Amino acid sequence: VNLLGLIQSKKAGRPIEPEQMDQLVGAVLAGAVPDYQLAALLTVICYEKLNRLETVSMTRAFLDSGDRLSWEGISRPVVDKHSTGGVGDKVSLALVPSMAAAGLAMPKMSGRGLGHTGGTIDKLESIPGLRTDLSLDEIHGILEETGCVVAGQTAQLVPADKIFYALRDATDTVREMGLVAASVMSKKLAAGAPCIVLDVKCGNGAFFLNETEAREFAGLAMHIGGEFDRQVACVISDMDQPLGQAVGNTLEVLEVIDLLAGKRAFPDLRELLLSLGSVLLVISQKQPDLGAARLELAALLDSGIVYDKFREWIRAQGGRLEELPEDIDKLQGVQVFPIYSLKSGIVSAIDCAGLGEIARRCGAGRLSQDDVIVANAGLLCHVSLGDRIEQGTELARLFMAQDRLSAANTLSAQALAAFRVQDGCAVTRHQTVIDVLLP
């Protein structure tokens, strides 16, 4: 493939042809493209944009670059979910057993993220004994038995995306919508589920900073889904404040357990769970419409059936829930710093991305691929947008890893500054689920 010619032609406004896209991705995979030329092309793409056809052909070339999982032999309908990333986003931990309780099978293949907290895998691994390094046979066995499985990637799914992404990350070319969609969708398509729901988050704690971007992405992702004969639906959800209260790994697992056990209510988390779950029940044709699906799911949740399924699943992956601390005051290896409001008023803004970053620096997330996560580190966010609070109200509580204590003063000050408390302003309560888009 003639990279210089491709750069010139894309710069002149001519779309990249499907065969050129195949050749490009093939050459990149073969190590035959100098990274400075790929960097230049990606930068040009950020200015010129990819059209839908180019995005689909990039997705296809990515998909063809590696293995694909197959769920043949699984007797239940197989569904999958992807989140574009948020702060305190533990909904997969509740969605997987919910879907299994409703008769579906939900295998989730995850990597270890570089987010504010670890990925779903890291969260699960905060449960003593739990294994995610499962063989394909184990994955199929546990999935067929329980309807649930979450594992690290065993196969080589979409190796081309890894190369492109590393370069995009280093050259400020991560945000072009076509590149984002090809990256996300090729991985979801390779993971093999015929029905996929995307949690497309927008807000100051999300990748998409506003609803317009989120809707653009959703439209593109659903178009790609259609081109590959998959049922792809999207839930547009708010990320102007953390989802639930916990941001961390053990902290999020404990919150999910409280939700499923009915010990405490987390209305935003429950709402998102019901929305994502009912969409999957509809597109997998388990239920005829969202209303019926929602009723079924709520009943499964409230009856404790989902909680039973959760425990069955965790046990099947070797996890010993009984060894988790019963409540958050007994977490080992972390020191607690409560953050109190200095004034009374209404919580009018929360720096959600800022809180995520604070959780990461408390030890909950990685700064580089080699960092070790401290399972019990993170934070709880005790107030929501629109809450009326008094001076001295606990806004948040930091759980700081022992080896991060030197940053305690800085992080506490930053946590306090992450909340804007104003007098006499009317703040409408945020809606967690903004829209549901069916294919």
Add this chain to the structure above:
Amino acid sequence: VNLLGLIQSKKAGRPIEPEQMDQLVGAVLAGAVPDYQLAALLTVICYEKLNRLETVSMTRAFLDSGDRLSWEGISRPVVDKHSTGGVGDKVSLALVPSMAAAGLAMPKMSGRGLGHTGGTIDKLESIPGLRTDLSLDEIHGILEETGCVVAGQTAQLVPADKIFYALRDATDTVREMGLVAASVMSKKLAAGAPCIVLDVKCGNGAFFLNETEAREFAGLAMHIGGEFDRQVACVISDMDQPLGQAVGNTLEVLEVIDLLAGKRAFPDLRELLLSLGSVLLVISQKQPDLGAARLELAALLDSGIVYDKFREWIRAQGGRLEELPEDIDKLQGVQVFPIYSLKSGIVSAIDCAGLGEIARRCGAGRLSQDDVIVANAGLLCHVSLGDRIEQGTELARLFMAQDRLSAANTLSAQALAAFRVQDGCAVTRHQTVIDVLLP
């Protein structure tokens, strides 16, 4: 320097600050910048453009990256000339002795080009015995003695530009005006002459395809000159047809000799020579205005004084003009292919860049840095735009290196196709010199 931050900030429309530019160029020179990040930044710069301040600070950072030549000790005013490149552009070979004949000193430091023909150095080296690998002492000695010298670069002038240019060439980022101006001007400034004339060519055989681009470049270059306290003037000249007739190395030397010896007239070449030369006489304050300067130069040319100076100069660099063939029919190592017109009419267009490429493929230029130039290869273009010709008129004559003869049919056909001959159309004769811009 934080390259990712610089990419983001430039993309957001913020100019690169002078200190950032220094850090960037310093880091690139130190090998501390991954080439994919520099490629991304250069691509962003092609979209966002460099403003005048950024262009000046890039020029300064480039200039500071290497050595500078000094002409202290040379008793005559020192002048320099740069051409943005054209087909058959042998004017330096005549300008250097013209300036010396008028009492100036003109040292030209050149590299070996990748153009249609070699650079000025390659052209000179087609003269038996002539040396261009001169030491700085030799350069100063010959210059002080004759007023002329053309040598390969001995010092490390602007090493940063070499790195940037190699990357720009491979990533389609060569055309941004600020990058072009910083590259050209840093090299001219490093070469040390206080008075510089730029031959800014436009047309289908030039880097700048139209007059607008050429004028934009000229304005920027003169602005940079002012910032560095140099006298910089520009001649905007036409490159819609080869300059003179010869395109090659020996062929161009022989043409210059014919011009200086008064054996044959080349009106376009003479016109450009007089324009560039009179500009240098004015900005070096040898003459009060262009009219007087032109008269002086024409007299020097017509009296044979410039030719005497040319021979003195070539001798001083070791060249034995007497060993050059007396006329082009006696050139060794090449085979001649005349190209005849198939119809009568007026020459309405010449693919000037195409003729340059044909000359290169005949053996006159390099396709890669390591290629060996065949001194006697090239072509003569026998007709000019607006000429009325008959069927059978010789349009051009190719001088093909023996080892390129397998391409003879292709190149002959391409040469024929490079001329458009039309009936009954009125073509105004082209003006070689379009404008003269004094500082």
